[in-house]
Amino acid sequence: MAGAEIIGREELAEIQELFSREKVNLYRYGGGNYKTREFEEKFAAWMGVKYAHAVSSGTAAIHCALAGAGIGPGDEVITTAWTFIAPVEAMCALGAIPVPVEIDETYHLDPAEIEKAITPATKAVVAIPMWAPPKMEEIAAICKKHGLILIEDAAQALGASYKGQKLGTIGSVGSFSFDAGKTMHTGEGGMMVTNDKEIYERAAEFSDHGHMHIPGLPRGKDPRRAKGLNLRISEVTSAIGIAQLAKIDMILSKAKENKQRIKDGIRHLENITFRPFSDEAGSQGDTLIFKVRNREAALQFEAHLLEHGFGTKILPEAIEWHYAGIWSHLLGEIDRYRDADLEKLWPKTGQMLRSSICLNIPVLMDDATIEKLIKAIISASEKIG
Ligand SMILES: Cc1ncc(COP(=O)(O)O)c(C=O)c1O
Structure with a gap:
């Protein structure tokens, strides 16, 4: 946001x-x-x-x-x-x-x-x-x-x-x-x-x-x-x-600070994997992405976070708007894609996106909300086993 x-x-x-x-x-x-x-x-x-x-x-x-x-x-x-x-x-x-x-x-x-x-x-x-x-x-x-x-x-x-x-x-x-x-x-x-x-x-x-x-x-x-x-x-x-x-400078630094606190609170979890970076210092604070075991685990994770008052951002819930493997209405107009099974063109991307969780990190997050989110992520991780 x-x-x-x-x-x-x-x-x-x-x-x-x-x-x-x-x-x-x-x-x-x-x-x-x-x-x-x-x-x-x-x-x-x-x-x-x-x-x-x-x-x-x-x-x-x-x-x-x-x-x-x-x-x-x-x-x-x-x-x-x-x-x-x-x-x-x-x-x-x-x-x-x-x-x-x-x-x-x-x-x-x-x-x-x-x-x-x-x-x-x-x-x-x-x-x-x-x-x-x-x-x-x-x-x-x-x-x-x-x-x-x-x-x-x-x-x-x-x-x-x-x-x-x-x-x-x-x-x-x-x-x-x-x-x-x-x-x-x-x-x-x-x-x-x-x-x-x-x-x-x-x-x-x-x-x-x-x-x-x-x-x-x-x-x-x-x-x-x-x-x-x-x-x-x-x-x-x-x-x-x-x-x-x-x-903008305040927005960027506050989100980064909030993200760091959340990451520190969940980095001990063994069944989630943070995405690696080409340059972590240059990454933004307002989004946190991690991978779980598979699609079922991601959906279970998402549902658990929702029950605790936290939505996800794009993954896994809005993949349809963010993955080329689904855009037959657009790519289907182009000869080379017309009869293709688009999902089969980018299977690795589809698999990664479907087993990932993407979280929005607000700028305005008080200590209690940060703690609550950390707890919700920990309990979601316990749930998916
Ligand atoms: C990569 C990328 N390009 C363009 C846009 C479109 O921006 P707008 O919603 O302002 O048209 C978005 C929006 O999410 C985006 O993620």
Whole structure:
């Protein structure tokens, strides 16, 4: 939940400031307000990149990132079989061919599987950090060796890093989401970041029907060089984003502290296995993943936690939205997947996800709640034997 837990006065003050101006304009390309510009500048500075472009959602952000990087019809894009469906939807919307590959022990796309999936049509790799870094060094080296564009959909991993470098800034372009489950929350919203001027400009154009935003030209006379959509953010959303961004360091450190306490309280349990990390220091605090014996044990574990007042996050209950092996409604439109049994394409990923538990770690957790959660996990572990 993170940012959504602590929405309040500061966000309202930013909105009030917007409405207190002589001429209220809620449109990002309208004159005189520019909350969006301020949000983008502050976000770019926090990320340590040259360009940030705010849009209407995380789905829009990865859509723009892909379009900005020049991904188009027929391009093969290698990604992970464990992700929320949005980036794969964006690839399909651009006419590209998603090529999900099996995850490794860190629950991220396996570098060895990337190598196997490369063909002459491969144009990019989309790394999707699930609250922790994939093996970015190896993935970046593969991309470099084969001339592929590295894109990071870091919707779930704002504030996570790999060997000190923030995720989203390692590849050519990165994207983030500000929906209700993410580190920062703005109702809906997303951000794309890059150091590449050409990618930035093309992505910004894509988010606004292709408008090239030539300074000095009236909007109606603005030229275009490629098609686009309306994926614009509103000034109200950006105002909320400015206030949320001011809280981000606190959100990240508090969740990390809470997660450490929970891990310390359950690390003696022999029938659960924490997922290993490519760089644990760079992982985020708001999610804890561990594996149990099998699917039955995971379902039993989940039911026990629910009885004690704690829900799980994505695994095992929302696997349908996060595993490529199930998306025949989307992948079935593509020739190579049309008659395939998708589950058989990524069996290791399906097996790992089905026997895993993923927990949300709130920012606002008092000592009593942390103790209660630790006890619930311990008793669940005793139950599954
Ligand atoms: C990897 C990934 N990309 C994109 C999105 C979509 O973000 P939004 O809900 O803001 O559209 C999500 C949402 O969970 C996600 O996990």
